[in-house]
Amino acid sequence: MDIALDAVLELFTWTGFGGAVILGIVLVVLWAVDGTWLPAEAIVDRDGDEVVVRWFDGDGDANSARPTDAEASALGDADTATIWYRFGWHDRMRLTRRHHALRPIGWLAVGLAALAVVSTVVSAVLLFVRG
Secondary structure, eight states: OHHHHHHHHHHHHHHHHHHHHHHHHHHHHHHHHHOOEEEEEEEEEEETTEEEEEEEOTTSOEEEEOOOHHHHHHHTTOSEEEEEEETTOSSOEESSSSOTTHHHHHHHHHHHHHHHHHHHHHHHHHHHHHO
16 A cells, blocks of 8 residues: 555656646747737727727837737727737737736646645655654
8 A cells, every 4th residue: 555655646746747847848938939018008999890909019100900809809899908019010919918828838837846746745754654
C-alpha cells in the first residue's frame, strides 16, 4: 500500500511540474505572439446593420475596424467604448487586452504546479512520518 501511494505521489509530482513548465512555455509564446495592444476610447458608428468602430491611436492616426459579430453584440447600443488596438498595425481592434485563450492556459499551469507542490509536501510528510 505504501509503495503504491509513493508511486502515485511521484507520478503527480512529475506530471504537475512537467505540465506546469510546458504550459508556462506555451503561455509565454502565445503572449509574445499576441503582441502589444494599447487602450483607446473609440466611437461606435452604425450605418444600418453595419457597425464600425473608430478611434485615434497613439500617433494621432485615425483608425477604423469592423468588429466581429460577438464584439458587435457586446458593444450593444453604446456610442463609445474602450477598445484595445494592436500597436504598429492599422485597423485591428478588440474589446479585451489579452487573448481569451491565455487565461485558461495560465490557470491550468498554476493548477498543475499546485498539484506538484501538494504531492511533494505530502510525500515529504510521509517520508518523515514513516521514519
